[in-house]
Amino acid sequence: MSRWWRIVLIAVVWEVQSVVCREVTLPPGPIYRVAGFPLSLPCTVSGYDGSRTQDFEWFLYRETAKEMSIAVVSTRDRGFPYAIFQGRVNSGEVRVERDSGDKARLVIQRLQPEDQGKYECYTPSTDVQFQGTYSASVDVKVITDTLLITHSRILSGQSVIEGTALQLTCAASVESAQHTHLSVTFGMRGSTGSGSLGHNLKEIISIDRDLHVTPGRGGSYEKRYNNGEISMEKRSGDEGKDLYILTISALALEDSGSYFCEAAQWILDPSGQWERIAQRTLELGNLSVQPLADTLSVSTVPVGEVALQPGSPLSLTCLVSGAGPWYRSALLVQWLRRGPAGGVEVEVARMSPNGVVSWGDDISSGGGGSMEKGEEGRFSLRRFSAHPADAGQYRCAVSVYAGQLNPAPSSPATITQRSEGVVVSLKTKAVSVLAAIELSRRPLLKRGSTVTLLCNVSVVTTGPTQVEVQWWHKKRELHGKEDKTPENAKGSILATLTFDGISRIFSNGSELSVDRISAGTYRLRIFSAHEEDQGDYHCQADVWTQDPHGGWYNTGASAESSIVHVYLYALVADLLLIPLVVGVSSALFVGVVIISMVTCCFMNRLARQRSNCARKPAGRPIKEK
Known part of the structure; x- marks a missing residue:
């Protein structure tokens, strides 16, 4: 039995060894990069034995000598590079950057035309058995830098008022046999707060490689873009250059700083990823936004x-x-x-x-x-x-x-x-005015009768005058208590007779009239007065006069009369109604009692008579002769 297990174990180990073996991977090529800009080539090794930290060595095979390898850089040997790369490696322009123990990338900070060729990534063996692949290669094409960016206006550091509009234009172009895209970004290095320009970098707005307009996330640019205060557009310019225009409709205080325009060239690698292969930044100058509060002046x-x-x-x-x-x-x-x-x-x-x-x-x-x-x-x-x-x-x-x-x-x-x-x-002339109210009484004011109030006004001044009279009413009681609320301190206005003889009625139910019955006497009549019309009344007189052009105006002279109280008594019919009802009710009650007593006595007597008849003895029979 143990023999069979030993055979199975050997078969499994052999299968694993045949499947899991060393493999080195580079991105698919060819890869196009621009001279003067960085190259980054990631290299990954898998299926290895030994230490998790693997070493990497890079070689270059130029197109002019495809069989000759040129040592570029190594992770384990400082003396590995050939002389043509040694100085660049020592300065750090050419280097290896590790992403992990088994993944590293070759970085050439500034590509040169002679850097074009096939790059091989080789990993020295740490395996028990030599199997799999120990290197991979990719073609790198170095193309000429044709990215151009210019401006049509540069800021000179001038101070502008908050709310002023700003428009900046950049022209960008690129000529390449390969299919590449351009993106353009407007940005700003904001103020540090002490008045000097620091490194507070902000992207204001950009048009990406797919021609999508995207506002910057720093500051309030996204909100201002959604409100239409910041915009960017692309136009066709001269000599094959495209114009990129930034418009800020109203500069805010946060817009103080140093402005720049950045253009980037992008290419789609065989791996399916877009890579930025060139980038150029153009300084557009400084701008200082002055608070509107410092400049705004309002006077009369x-x-x-x-x-x-x-x-x-x-x-x-x-x-x-x-x-x-x-x-x-x-x-x-x-x-x-x-x-x-x-x-x-x-x-x-x-x-x-x-x-x-x-x-x-x-x-x-x-x-x-x-x-x-x-x-x-x-x-x-x-x-x-x-x-x-x-x-x-x-x-x-x-x-x-x-x-x-x-x-x-x-x-x-x-x-x-x-x-x-x-x-x-x-400068107004002297005006003196007095107002007195009078209640025209009958023998007795009753509900439903007409209440007449007279307002006597006297004016002492020079020149023509007219009087405007207002009648006011205040209820003395509100649910048994005096109404002392501020809005009812003076009461409510009932009616007005204007200086030019127009009457205005504000009553809430009663029928009213106002008129002028003599030179200084004004009358208010309340027809069919009811309980709601009870209370305190007073009148107010305002004096109007003429200006030199014949127009009438209120002189501001005003007088209020004293207060009269109106109380309404009940009608005679109302006064007789209660005793009449009480009398009728009493008479009915007495009549019912008497009838009940007589009927009761009669019934008792009849019952006694019937009872006596029932108790009398029977008479003797009469004999016949």
């Missing part, structure tokens, strides 16, 4: 204070400078005003980036003013007839969308800057 003309008579025209100009080229960046310009007594700053007018003007008040939107764009950087606000309501502090706010001509409504502005304020005051 005139400055200080402007004093006007009512009815005079008002003209203010917003001056914008340092925002970069006007044809590259959109502006949003707003005019803001704060009242003479301070308070909240409100928007008077705005001009959107597409030139559309919108108003924040009724005066200008009704034709009382205009907003216009003049020459570059001048935006004017005009009031054709200024009135006291126009008084206050004005300033303009400018939002710059750097490099964006049509920003989306949700797009954030690059920067927003406001000017100093200019105070506009109007």
Whole structure:
């Protein structure tokens, strides 16, 4: 039995030895590489015995002497190279780089034309038996360097404003009998932060060997490419050169640095892998991007204070400078005003980036003013007839969308800057106004009746005047408690009689009317008043007068009357309804009780009579004679 096992074991060992033997592998050829650029040939050995760290020796067979081997470099013998390679090996230009113990590559840093030929990779034997292959060879063709790259513009280190557009162009070409492709990349060496240019290398954008445009991954280039802010295109140029154009629509602060253009030549090896065989970089100069905040200036003309008579025209100009080229960046310009007594700053007018003007008040939107764009950087606000309501502090706010001509409504502005304020005051004549409210009473105000309120107004001034009267109502109780919420502190407006005699009703249910019954008396009537109309009432009088051009304006003089309380009593029918219901109910109850008692007594008496009849003895019989 042991004899048979010994035979089987010998057969297995012989089979393994016949299958597993030394094999040396090189990439298939021929391999084309460009003179002056690197060559890298990987060599792998497998199926060997002995140490896992194998040695490699390289030989060259030139085409002019195919039978003569030239020792190039070895991993085990420093004196291995021939004299024509010894100096290059000593300098490291020709060397062997190990990827692992049984895989190494021959590297020639700068190929020379005489390096063309057949390269053999030989592995000295470490095997018990000499079997398999101990070397492999591949043809290497050295072709002439024809890669050219030029520029049409070079940066001179000038400082440009944030948001300015940048366009750089490179021309690249290659002439080769072999089928090769070109790729072109624009990149930048960014600032180190101390003002000097460091080695912070960034690829901005590239067109690869398959003509695909790919944004760089460093910085925000991918996002800006997707937003259309960075682009690259290829065009046909003169003399067989292709033009590669980089466009940055709006320079950002991160774009400061030293720019370069890189062209690479690619070839498809017999192994099916694309290899870069030549590369050339062209420096395009330095660029410094200055923050927009350092250059943007927003001011108003005139400055200080402007004093006007009512009815005079008002003209203010917003001056914008340092925002970069006007044809590259959109502006949003707003005019803001704060009242003479301070308070909240409100928007008077705005001009959107597409030139559309919108108003924040009724005066200008009704034709009382205009907003216009003049020459570059001048935006004017005009009031054709200024009135006291126009008084206050004005300033303009400018939002710059750097490099964006049509920003989306949700797009954030690059920067927003406001000017100093200019105070506009109007010299108005003295106006004195008083208002008093009066409740015209009947003997008793009842629900459903008409409530009449009178507002008596007296005005002391010179010149023609008109009065605008507002009527206000505040409910005294809200679910049994006084309503003290801020929005209801003054109540709600019921109606207005404007200075030109137009009545406006704001009632939420009741039928109202307002009119003027005499020179200084204004009337509010509430028809068919109900419980919701109860509460506190007061009137407010605003005085209007004419400017020299005949236009009416609010003088700002205003007076509020004292408060009167309106309470509605119930109607007589409502007052009689309860006792009537109570009386009828009581009468019915008494009647039912009496009828029940009489019926009960009658039934009891009838029952007693029937009972007595049943207990009486029977009479004697009568005899017959």
